[in-house]
Amino acid sequence: MNGWRALILILLASPSAALTPVDAPLPGNLVEVPVAAPGEVFVPPALVDIPEDKQGDLVKQGRLIFIDTVNHARRYAGNQLACASCHLSEGRKPNAAPMWAAWGRYPRMGDKPDVIQTFESKVQDCFHFSLNGQSPPLDSPEMLALVAYAQWLASDAPTGADMPGQGLGAPEALAGAVDTHVALAGSASRGETLYRAQCLTCHGPDGQGVARRGGGHQFPPLWGKASYSAGSALARPAPLAAYLQANMPLGRGSSLTAQQAADLAAYLLIQPRPADPRLGLLQRWRATR
Amino acid sequence: MLGLGIALTAYWQQRVPPEILTARKLGAELSKNGREGVTACVSCHGEHGQGNPEAGFPRLAGLHPGYFSRQLQDFARERPLTGAHFDKIARDYSKTPRINLPYSILTPGLRQDPVMSPIAKALKPAEIEGLAQYYASMPFVAKSLAGDPETLERGEDLFLRGKPEYGVPGCVSCHGQNAVGVGAIFPALAGQPPQYIVEQINRWQSGSRDNDENGLMRSIAEWMTEGDKQAVAAYIANLSYSTPKK
Numbered sequence: 001m002n003g004w005r006a007l008i009l010i011l012l013a014s015p016s017a018a019l020t021p022v023d024a025p026l027p028g029n030l031v032e033v034p035v036a037a038p039g040e041v042f043v044p045p046a047l048v049d050i051p052e053d054k055q056g057d058l059v060k061q062g063r064l065i066f067i068d069t070v071n072h073a074r075r076y077a078g079n080q081l082a083c084a085s086c087h088l089s090e091g092r093k094p095n096a097a098p099m100w101a102a103w104g105r106y107p108r109m110g111d112k113p114d115v116i117q118t119f120e121s122k123v124q125d126c127f128h129f130s131l132n133g134q135s136p137p138l139d140s141p142e143m144l145a146l147v148a149y150a151q152w153l154a155s156d157a158p159t160g161a162d163m164p165g166q167g168l169g170a171p172e173a174l175a176g177a178v179d180t181h182v183a184l185a186g187s188a189s190r191g192e193t194l195y196r197a198q199c200l201t202c203h204g205p206d207g208q209g210v211a212r213r214g215g216g217h218q219f220p221p222l223w224g225k226a227s228y229s230a231g232s233a234l235a236r237p238a239p240l241a242a243y244l245q246a247n248m249p250l251g252r253g254s255s256l257t258a259q260q261a262a263d264l265a266a267y268l269l270i271q272p273r274p275a276d277p278r279l280g281l282l283q284r285w286r287a288t289r
Numbered sequence: 290m291l292g293l294g295i296a297l298t299a300y301w302q303q304r305v306p307p308e309i310l311t312a313r314k315l316g317a318e319l320s321k322n323g324r325e326g327v328t329a330c331v332s333c334h335g336e337h338g339q340g341n342p343e344a345g346f347p348r349l350a351g352l353h354p355g356y357f358s359r360q361l362q363d364f365a366r367e368r369p370l371t372g373a374h375f376d377k378i379a380r381d382y383s384k385t386p387r388i389n390l391p392y393s394i395l396t397p398g399l400r401q402d403p404v405m406s407p408i409a410k411a412l413k414p415a416e417i418e419g420l421a422q423y424y425a426s427m428p429f430v431a432k433s434l435a436g437d438p439e440t441l442e443r444g445e446d447l448f449l450r451g452k453p454e455y456g457v458p459g460c461v462s463c464h465g466q467n468a469v470g471v472g473a474i475f476p477a478l479a480g481q482p483p484q485y486i487v488e489q490i491n492r493w494q495s496g497s498r499d500n501d502e503n504g505l506m507r508s509i510a511e512w513m514t515e516g517d518k519q520a521v522a523a524y525i526a527n528l529s530y531s532t533p534k535k
Binding site: 090 | 442449450451454456457458459462463466471472474502504505509
């Protein structure tokens with residue numbers, strides 16, 4: 001008995017924790033996450049903290065819609081993309097338009113139509129322009145669930161305040177450009193070289209990504225019929241360059257220079273994609289010629 | 290007539306090309322008996338390629354053949370010379386034409402292991418292909434290992450969402466749902482022993498494994514703490530998995 005205790009103590013005390021035996025339970029005291037720069041970005045609550053009540057069920061349903069839109073909001077989704085295709089890490093990643101920052105920023109003047117936009121109308125726009133589908137009505141269960149999910153992610157977040165990591169971020173070279181829609185001049189041919197070197201691994205030589213077996217995408221398509229339409233925010237050069245610089249390649253954000261991001265955006269935006277749904281039928285037909 | 294056509298088409302689609310069958314036969318023979326300078330694979334990785342969870346030897350059954358053969362090629366590669374190099378006769382390198390690829394990251398994959406590297410060096414390309422095809426054709430069913438609930442919860446959080454505050458994506462975003470692997474680049478993690486997964490992340494961190502595409506895994510491993518490794522390995526070992534039926 002003592003021998004066993006000594007063995008377990010040695011195993012727990014040894015720095016090479018890789019040698020933990022299989023049938024012994026893994027140490028449970030390793031759940032604390034050290035924070036390198038506390039308070040730098042907002043950290044939304046953990047999934048296990050969703051309350052076990054009706055509101056909590058709505059939040060869980062909202063999360064499912066968010067990460068797997070085509071299977072959980074099928075009647076409004078037009079393509080196989082999900083919200084989390086762009087709003088990375090289930091809407092938590094800073095500088096990838098995180099939900100915890102978006103929740104407190106609305107209502108405000110929208111950049112697309114010159115009217116006041118609410119959070120719900122922004123969600124409707126995402127369905128209409130990026131998912132190429134139908135806008136869910138304000139009282140539809142899908143909309144309620146998505147709103148509940150965003151509100152839960154923004155628990156304890158300030159309202160109406162600028163938060164670090166909100167929106168697409170504003171890298172130094174693009175500061176100001178994101179709002180004025182003027183980007184660095186990008187070269188599509190340099191962008192193609194960059195695409196082949198760094199993006200092709202996941203998004204494929206034809207930019208169509210990799211589909212999941214049960215619907216949705218493992219790696220989302222960047223252009224073509226399955227991708228987002230020309231009316232969405234990421235179909236404009238400056239926001240796309242900001243997004244690319246902050247988030248791509250996945251896990252190596254900020255590794256591209258502003259010029260590289262602009263080149264890549266130029267390459268992605270000369271590719272065909274669904275026409276802006278605000279256009280009339282004839283205009284759309286002409287735009288895709 | 291139509292039925293015959295459908296049956297023939299189905300047969301043709303199910304048919305395994307003869308060159309792959311030949312490769313599989315070569316791989317099966319080599320994995321069972323080995324040859325001079327090559328230890329039989331079954332002695333460590335098990336008779337059915339299931340690996341050895343107690344010793345931390347990975348499973349090989351059901352891995353993508355492209356991933357498999359690339360790993361063996363990388364095991365066989367020597368670390369390239371670095372540092373100052375002096376020519377015996379001085380040359381003017383400014384006259385040498387160069388291929389300038391400013392955007393490319395062309396790393397020759399490197400994966401060092403005291404056991405596997407000598408074996409991989411002794412293997413011929415045809416044998417590597419044979420082993421890859423043989424193990425890719427093997428079925429595999431992983432047993433779900435029990436774990437501490439709190440560790441599993443943290444592991445699931447890392448697996449699905451990563452650490453977004455550090456810009457670290459979750460495993461699921463490349464290795465696929467339930468860690469089944471995506472193509473030849475992103476290997477299946479399900480069914481691998483937890484010790485193996487932790488050891489590999491340690492090697493990404495130390496640089497003795499450096500054969501990832503575009504430096505993706507290295508930059509993620511840099512952010513992983515000891516607790517992260519344990520938790521995510523426990524979660525992956527807790528997943529049940531079986532190779533898809535043909």
